[in-house]
């Protein structure tokens with residue numbers, strides 16, 4: 001496949017992960033694996049293959065600072081072994097000290113997939129039971145359902161005010177036929193992603209499949225927009241002392257991308273103020289043409305622009321914010337009659353300060369969320385693992401005996417004859433049964449995973465015995481998991497989650 005389409009609601013298979021790195025800027029997980037304090041086996045085995053800006057989460061993990069993990073589940077069918085990857089990722093981050101969130105994306109399931117509320121009710125409970133059974137600590141973490149979370153809905157409403165229809169067209173391919181509830185479910189999902197930061201901004205990781213990347217990118221964008229709007233206002237009124245001001249300025253400067261499409265009617269006016277005041281350090285975002293004219297004005301006035309750092313808040317500034325800003329600048333003129341030459345500041349420090357300023361003024365202070373991406377499991381019948389093809393997956397609710405049988409009838413990466421297999425070795429890399437070992441059955445036991453692999457490709461392992469072993473392990477896993485699900489019932493019932501519509 002030459003084309004890699006990232007469509008969160010489509011059924012496209014991601015055939016070439018490499019393209020994701022090149023075209024979408026997803027970074028290779030391998031490059032940061034050494035920085036992970038205690039990497040999960042899915043990380044060690046390359047199942048988690050990519051990330052977007054995961055480092056802030058790692059830093060927080062290493063330094064014992066706050067961080068969060070959140071992922072959601074659309075209750076469109078039974079939870080299956082593919083979902084287990086995400087459950088495990090949430091739980092692992094919780095065990096590393098993160099605030100953990102698991103949510104039921106019922107609004108998305110209903111509006112984007114057309115699942116009835118009855119079906120949603122039926123499946124929601126099953127996802128949460130499996131998540132708890134696998135080790136989610138409900139005393140530390142939070143589980144919720146989108147439609148039943150008022151704070152989430154209020155946040156979604158605010159975020160909706162920062163998004164517009166043409167972006168939905170561009171990002172998700174929405175058109176005139178797209179129903180409004182589907183759009184509402186998108187802002188709800190954006191709110192989910194930022195929800196862990198509602199009380200305190202903190203690095204947050206969203207473990208997902210790569211098809212969900214458009215959501216992550218959009219949420220990162222919205223996080224920044226929310227932040228800027230608030231910072232603009234904060235900046236206009238907050239009394240910073242002289243040493244702090246340039247630092248905040250640099251924080252703004254670090255967001256140059258927002259200077260791209262400035263067409264504020266009042267840019268010119270504000271630029272003149274700036275030029276007159278020679279307020280390089282005010283840190284106001286200006287688009288390049290305006291900046292150039294301001295610089296020119298400085299030069300004409302015989303002043304040397306230290307650095308052309310004047311930029312406008314292009315998209316976000318309201319007229320009121322601008323009025324306030326200009327008033328502020330007027331005041332500043334009296335205080336600052338020369339350049340502030342203090343731009344060599346640490347951007348991270350500057351960002352922290354900007355957030356503080358914002359939080360001080362009741363803003364959100366969101367940190368753009370991070371994500372990690374895992375490979376999709378291959379279906380047991382080859383091709384994609386799909387909830388709608390029962391033989392392709394093993395449901396976490398499958399009768400253990402059915403699980404056993406599905407593994408026994410799975411396709412393999414084996415050769416046509418035993419003789420050939422001994423001579424050439426099996427193709428573990430193309431074998432869904434090997435995936436079962438690597439992704440699930442061997443758990444944390446790297447040695448066992450490696451042994452299966454080496455014996456397979458070395459021709460010492462034949463598929464019959466290999467599948468028998470895997471099938472037996474699968475049966476045991478399902479028995480054990482379902483026992484734990486039974487125990488989880490009581491825990492789930494004790495939580496305040498309304499699972500019936």
Ligand code: SF4
Nearest residue numbers: 413426431456463466
């Ligand atoms: Fe797959 Fe096992 Fe056969 Fe290798 S021996 S191809 S891992 S089933």
